Amino acid sequence: MSERLTVGGSQWLDETQAAVRSLLEAEGGTGPIGLVLAPPLTLLKHLQTPRVDERKRRRIVEFSAAQCIPYPLDQVEWDCVLSCELNLAQHVLIAAVKRSVVTPLCAAIRSGGREVTTVLPAAIALLAAVRGVPPVAGESRVVLQVGGRSATLLQVSGDNFAVRTILLAGDGTDRTTSLTQLLLPEVARTLGTFQRQIGLPPPTRVLLPAGMAIPHSFPQELETILKLPVTVANLAELLSWGVGSKRECPIAERVLVEMVGAAGLALKPRAAGINLLPTGLRASQRRRRQKPWLVATGVLTLLAPLWPLWQFRQLAETARAEGVRFEKELGVLREQAAAVQREQHRLEELKRLKASWEDVEAGRGRWLRLLADLQERFTATEDVWLDRMKAVPQSETAPCKLELDGRMLDRENPLTPAGPAALQRAKALLDKLSASPFVASIEQERFDGTKPGVLAFRFVLVMAGQESF
Numbered sequence: 108m109s110e111r112l113t114v115g116g117s118q119w120l121d122e123t124q125a126a127v128r129s130l131l132e133a134e135g136g137t138g139p140i141g142l143v144l145a146p147p148l149t150l151l152k153h154l155q156t157p158r159v160d161e162r163k164r165r166r167i168v169e170f171s172a173a174q175c176i177p178y179p180l181d182q183v184e185w186d187c188v189l190s191c192e193l194n195l196a197q198h199v200l201i202a203a204v205k206r207s208v209v210t211p212l213c214a215a216i217r218s219g220g221r222e223v224t225t226v227l228p229a230a231i232a233l234l235a236a237v238r239g240v241p242p243v244a245g246e247s248r249v250v251l252q253v254g255g256r257s258a259t260l261l262q263v264s265g266d267n268f269a270v271r272t273i274l275l276a277g278d279g280t281d282r283t284t285s286l287t288q289l290l291l292p293e294v295a296r297t298l299g300t301f302q303r304q305i306g307l308p309p310p311t312r313v314l315l316p317a318g319m320a321i322p323h324s325f326p327q328e329l330e331t332i333l334k335l336p337v338t339v340a341n342l343a344e345l346l347s348w349g350v351g352s353k354r355e356c357p358i359a360e361r362v363l364v365e366m367v368g369a370a371g372l373a374l375k376p377r378a379a380g381i382n383l384l385p386t387g388l389r390a391s392q393r394r395r396r397q398k399p400w401l402v403a404t405g406v407l408t409l410l411a412p413l414w415p416l417w418q419f420r421q422l423a424e425t426a427r428a429e430g431v432r433f434e435k436e437l438g439v440l441r442e443q444a445a446a447v448q449r450e451q452h453r454l455e456e457l458k459r460l461k462a463s464w465e466d467v468e469a470g471r472g473r474w475l476r477l478l479a480d481l482q483e484r485f486t487a488t489e490d491v492w493l494d495r496m497k498a499v500p501q502s503e504t505a506p507c508k509l510e511l512d513g514r515m516l517d518r519e520n521p522l523t524p525a526g527p528a529a530l531q532r533a534k535a536l537l538d539k540l541s542a543s544p545f546v547a548s549i550e551q552e553r554f555d556g557t558k559p560g561v562l563a564f565r566f567v568l569v570m571a572g573q574e575s576f
Contacts, residue, residue, distance in 0.1 A: 124215040131219030139224040140216055142209075143369050144383070146257040146272040149228040150176065150203045153269060153305065154187075158195050168199050176203050184209055184226070188380030191267040193306040200270065202228045204383050213388055222392070225373065226383040229365050230259050230270045236368030237263055237314075249310040251294065251329070252364075253286070253319045260294055262301050264308055269301045283322050291332050298333070310335060316364055317341040477545050484539040488532060490516035499567060506547060507570040515562040525556030533564055540568065547571040 152175045156167050168187045173180055183203045191198035204226070213223045229252075237250050247264035258273045273293050275285050301307045313335050315326055330337040382389075485491045492513060499508035515536070517529040533554055540546055548569045555563040 124211055127212065127215045128219055131216065131221060137221070139373075140221050141225040141227065141369050141373050142212060142216070142223055143227050143229055143232050143365055144204055144209070146229050146254060146259050147274065148204055148208055149230075149272070149383070150201075151228065151230060151270060151272055152176075152201045152203075153190065154199045154201055155304075156197050156199055158192070158197050161189075164189070164197065164199065168201065172201060172203075175201060178203075178205065182206055184383045184385055186381045186383055188231075190269060191305050191307065193267065196306070198269070198305050200381070202231070202381050202383060204228075206385060209383060210385050210387075213385055223384060223388065224392070225369075226385075227369055227372065227381065228383070230261060230272065231381050232365040232368040232372070233259060233261055234263065234268055234270065234368065235372045236364045237261065239368065239371060246312070247308050247310045249298065249313045249335075251313060251315055253290070253315075253321050255320070258290055258294075260297055262298065262307055262310055264310075267307060269305050269307055271297050273297070282320075286321060286325055287328055291328060294329070295332050313337045315339045480543050480545055481540075484536070484543065485513075487539060488515075488536045490518065491536060508550075509568045509570065510565070511568060512565050513563075515564065517556075517560050517562055521560035523559055525558075525560070525562035529556060529562040530554065533562055536564075537566070545571055 154168060154171055154175065156164055159167070165187075172185055172187075176183060176185060183205055185201060185203035187199045187201045189197060190200040209226055213226070216223050233250065233252055237248070242248075247262065250259075250261045250263070252259040252261070253275075255275075257275055259270065260273060261270045262268060273290060275282075275290065298310060302309060310333075313329065313333060315321070315329075315337060317339055326337045326339055481493070485493065493511060494514060495510075495512040497510050499510055501508055515525075515529060515533055517525045519528055520526045537549055537552065541549055546568050550567045550569060552566040553564065
């Protein structure tokens with residue numbers, strides 16, 4: 108982390124500040140400036156989050172930034188952008204730079220009378236340039252940008268991308284050895300990581316920007332280890348240039364590509380997604396942009412009440428008169444609504460009384476039919492009369508039960524207890540009652556033939572259906 112956020116110590120920073128001031132004096136422009144930070148100056152980290160909306164994702168990243176940036180957050184400037192959205196996961200790219208690096212650079216530019224509006228990592232500028240190259244359907248391209256101290260590995264697949272900065276050996280190791288023995292295996296391992304951990308599809312080709320200081324055999328060795336076609340391309344010629352622009356430029360090709368990408372993002376700042384501009388500068392710029400609007404708002408605040416005041420007063424008088432009229436109309440409507448509600452209550456009460464009366468009538472009709480049926484069956488049996496009939500209490504869901512007490516005359520044995528003939532007649536009576544459509548079953552049959560010439564009986568009729576009697 109420390110090697111990636113600082114390059115060459117304070118001497119490098121002083122020389123860079125002096126070079127920036129000289130460039131501004133020679134250029135003499137007045138417009139805003141976008142600053143592109145070299146790869147070793149910035150830290151790039153991919154973070155996986157659940158698929159949530161932008162506000163929740165920002166809170167998750169803010170919590171995780173303190174874990175993945177090995178510096179206190181008040182010592183760095185950091186920002187993030189959604190880099191990949193596959194399946195149920197989202198991947199966010201976090202970029203960070205030390206304030207001790209970016210703040211002096213911005214101060215040097217401001218001392219030249221210019222304003223810094225955006226500070227981009229070189230990887231984001233390279234991404235914008237690569238997206239400016241006309242895509243091929245279904246292509247997942249890889250761009251490897253090799254610099255003096257680091258290499259930027261970028262894979263772009265549709266709207267998804269992944270990027271990593273790989274530091275190169277700077278301790279005197281032969282550059283050819285560093286590229287072939289250290290960089291190539293690291294590139295292969297990183298692309299595998301992009302597929303396993305992020306979910307990007309396997310790449311289809313590799314682009315090497317022209318103008319890089321690499322050995323002649325490097326593209327062939329890269330093609331061998333990755334088993335992918337490798338093309339050394341002049342990306343500037345593939346980019347969509349504006350009308351009237353010149354393609355001839357003395358700047359190094361790999362730097363030109365990043366400059367073109369940063370210039371494209373300057374035309375649409377929201378497309379970058381990442382801006383490492385120091386917080387203090389960002390706040391001051393926001394205040395300067397808001398100042399004219401605040402002045403205009405103050406003037407309008409002073410002048411606005413003069414004309415609308417009279418108009419609002421007239422509207423208030425009109426509204427008050429309309430309110431009085433509406434209140435009178437509402438009073439009449441309220442009385443009518445109360446009368447309708449009273450009539451509705453009366454109607455509901457009449458419906459309830461009618462339903463109760465219908466239940467009583469239906470019950471009375473059922474009792475009459477039941478009694479007529481019992482009388483018919485008793486008469487068919489002869490010499491049978493009913494002493495008592497009462498309902499047996501039951502639950503609401505249980506069928507109705509009636510307990511019957513009666514006697515049967517035994518004409519054949521008027522002076523002795525009832526004989527077998529009386530019992531046969533009693534069983535015949537029970538059979539006739541069982542055949543009644545009103546009776547489901549007969550329970551608790553009891554007979555008493557101790558009195559001369561009379562057979563007393565008692566039994567319970569289980570009524571058919573759920574009707575109550």
